[in-house]
Amino acid sequence: MYAPEIVAEAVVNGLMSGATYALVALGLTLVYGVLHIVNFAHGALLTCAMFAVLGLNLWLGIDPYWAILPLALIFFAFGYGLQRFIIGPSSHGEDRNTLLVTLGLSIVLENLMLAAFKSDTRSLGADTAFDVLELGPMLISRPRLIGFGVALATAALLWLLLSATDTGRAIRAVAKEKLGAQLVGIDPRHIFAVTFGIGCACLAIAACLLLPTFYVNPRVGNAFVLVAFTIVVLGGMGSIAGALVGGLFVGVVESLGGLLLGESLGQLGIFLIFILVLLVRPTGLFGARA
Amino acid sequence: MTVRQIALPVLLVAVLAVLPFFASGTLLNFLVSALIIALGAQGWNLLAGFGGQLSFGHAAFFGTGAYVTAILQIRFGINAWAGMAAGIAIGAAVGWVIGFLSFRARLRGSYFALVTLAFAEVLRILANAAEFTGGAAGLLIRLQPGFGNMQFPDRGVFLWLVLACILLVLLLTAWIERSRFGAHLVAVRENEDAARALGVDVLATKLRAITLSAAITAAAGCLYAQNFLYLDANIAYGTWISVEVLIAAIIGGLGTVLGPVVGALALHGVGEVAKIAGGQITGIDLVIFGAVLILSVAFVPSGLMGLRRLVKGGRP
Numbered sequence: 105m106y107a108p109e110i111v112a113e114a115v116v117n118g119l120m121s122g123a124t125y126a127l128v129a130l131g132l133t134l135v136y137g138v139l140h141i142v143n144f145a146h147g148a149l150l151t152c153a154m155f156a157v158l159g160l161n162l163w164l165g166i167d168p169y170w171a172i173l174p175l176a177l178i179f180f181a182f183g184y185g186l187q188r189f190i191i192g193p194s195s196h197g198e199d200r201n202t203l204l205v206t207l208g209l210s211i212v213l214e215n216l217m218l219a220a221f222k223s224d225t226r227s228l229g230a231d232t233a234f235d236v237l238e239l240g241p242m243l244i245s246r247p248r249l250i251g252f253g254v255a256l257a258t259a260a261l262l263w264l265l266l267s268a269t270d271t272g273r274a275i276r277a278v279a280k281e282k283l284g285a286q287l288v289g290i291d292p293r294h295i296f297a298v299t300f301g302i303g304c305a306c307l308a309i310a311a312c313l314l315l316p317t318f319y320v321n322p323r324v325g326n327a328f329v330l331v332a333f334t335i336v337v338l339g340g341m342g343s344i345a346g347a348l349v350g351g352l353f354v355g356v357v358e359s360l361g362g363l364l365l366g367e368s369l370g371q372l373g374i375f376l377i378f379i380l381v382l383l384v385r386p387t388g389l390f391g392a393r394a
Numbered sequence: 395m396t397v398r399q400i401a402l403p404v405l406l407v408a409v410l411a412v413l414p415f416f417a418s419g420t421l422l423n424f425l426v427s428a429l430i431i432a433l434g435a436q437g438w439n440l441l442a443g444f445g446g447q448l449s450f451g452h453a454a455f456f457g458t459g460a461y462v463t464a465i466l467q468i469r470f471g472i473n474a475w476a477g478m479a480a481g482i483a484i485g486a487a488v489g490w491v492i493g494f495l496s497f498r499a500r501l502r503g504s505y506f507a508l509v510t511l512a513f514a515e516v517l518r519i520l521a522n523a524a525e526f527t528g529g530a531a532g533l534l535i536r537l538q539p540g541f542g543n544m545q546f547p548d549r550g551v552f553l554w555l556v557l558a559c560i561l562l563v564l565l566l567t568a569w570i571e572r573s574r575f576g577a578h579l580v581a582v583r584e585n586e587d588a589a590r591a592l593g594v595d596v597l598a599t600k601l602r603a604i605t606l607s608a609a610i611t612a613a614a615g616c617l618y619a620q621n622f623l624y625l626d627a628n629i630a631y632g633t634w635i636s637v638e639v640l641i642a643a644i645i646g647g648l649g650t651v652l653g654p655v656v657g658a659l660a661l662h663g664v665g666e667v668a669k670i671a672g673g674q675i676t677g678i679d680l681v682i683f684g685a686v687l688i689l690s691v692a693f694v695p696s697g698l699m700g701l702r703r704l705v706k707g708g709r710p
Contacts, residue, residue: 186457199504212688326633
């Protein structure tokens with residue numbers, strides 16, 4: 105059996121990567137909660153954000169952590185434009201079409217990156233990845249600790265935005281009752297786009313937190329997005345608390361699964377959880393209704 | 395079935411069937427791979443186009459068909475034709491199981507799309523890890539020309555085989571379109587609750603659709619394995635197969651008899667042109683596939699078959 109310290113370390117590391125997963129899932133769950141569609145372009149958008157972080161670092165020498173704010177704003181604008189001018193108009197208000205358009209978008213984005221950057225795997229300089237703190241018997245990577253903190257702070261900020269601002273109220277109104285919101289003067293097309301923009305901003309932040317310890321290639325987003333789907337389903341589609349708890353849980357499961365069963369079968373565990381939750385309790389642990 | 399209904403599919407297949415007499419090898423290869431996707435798309439169209447259940451994981455059936463045929467032939471020396479029958483049967487069984495699990499849990503829309511995607515991914519990971527599927531190295535079917543191995547000295551014969559399958563499914567689809575089952579399927583697509591209220595057994599209808607759909611797509615997988623004589627998990631169970639059959643059916647025209655075949659030919663044609671025009675740039679043909687999907691959803695939601703009706707002045 106494994107020594108308790110090793111298991112504890114795996115749990116702590118799982119919690120930390122789980123927080124970043126949660127951030128990716130937050131964007132997905134928010135978009136689902138309001139637009140009632142699964143955004144299949146989420147993974148490709150994450151990859152875009154990761155390449156943006158890499159580019160800023162290599163060409164302008166900007167530290168990934170300093171890139172958080174500007175990139176979040178840029179991706180908010182990008183997401184807003186995508187939903188307002190491409191996804192919204194081309195789906196004619198039908199959920200089925202939105203699903204297909206986001207799928208098309210993911211194919212286009214992913215392969216544009218493939219054409220631009222080739223399939224090489226890149227990463228930032230290796231010095232940050234091995235920056236560790238000693239905490240009692242455990243070794244904890246500093247970038248992951250920062251990622252954990254920023255991810256939780258972002259979730260708190262998002263919650264504050266949704267519960268205490270006018271925009272947040274409008275978003276919740278549209279999510280609950282689109283027609284009613286329209287009658288009191290809210291433009292749902294604008295709110296849809298704002299929501300999509302916030303989802304993309306979450307991805308930009310997640311990308312800044314990921315890159316110091318992770319690599320990037322044109323397909324890297326797919327790995328994350330399937331994990332994010334699992335988290336969203338686990339936590340209940342549209343639930344922010346659910347995404348956070350689900351993210352941490354999946355992070356731990358993956359870390360322990362990897363420790364006990366090896367990498368590729370650990371991945372299998374995530375899919376099996378995903379299918380089981382969908383089949384047994386599709387509303388998730390926190391979701392109100394399917 | 396009316397004569398007109400049968401005439402068009404037969405005409406289309408007949409035109410394609412005379413091509414081997416004067417077409418070049420390159421064109422034949424292009425046709426074979428495009429038509430294998432067309433067959434897969436026909437399967438997808440039955441479930442998604444007629445039944446409204448959008449699957450993002452038809453690779454689960456395609457891959458099962460391909461693997462079963464290949465494994466039976468390589469490991470047990472079983473005749474390729476019997477192997478194809480087994481591949482279709484097991485593919486259909488996989489379809490029934492996935493359908494039973496997810497339809498009984500009342501998954502639809504995004505949820506159904508997600509769960510089918512996850513099932514295909516599970517199969518991909520398993521096939522990539524297991525010993526008897528050849529693991530990550532994949533499976534190689536030995537080149538051994540002969541009727542029993544479905545390997546013919548003339549490329550044209552294989553094309554005819556694929557065309558025969560397509561014609562069979564075209565006629566089946568045309569018949570379903572007019573049948574009671576087809577009517578039930580469309581009723582489920584348009585409004586599940588209303589269909590149930592009218593006495594349609596929704597679960598049974600969906601199950602029959604996914605089983606049939608899986609069988610057809612599994613047949614495409616069998617033909618794929620026999621045509622390329624090589625497969626691995628990332629090809630056979632890869633997301634790309636699921637996506638390609640979906641795009642082909644959509645740009646051809648969802649829920650139409652001829653749509654998937656027309657769509658697959660058009661899609662592959664566009665892909666070839668993009669490859670020639672894009673030259674060395676990897677992925678440029680896929681960028682165009684994705685753009686074609688978005689544009690066709692945005693501007694021609696009823697697909698190429700819808701355009702045809704538009705030209706003739708009917709309802710689009």
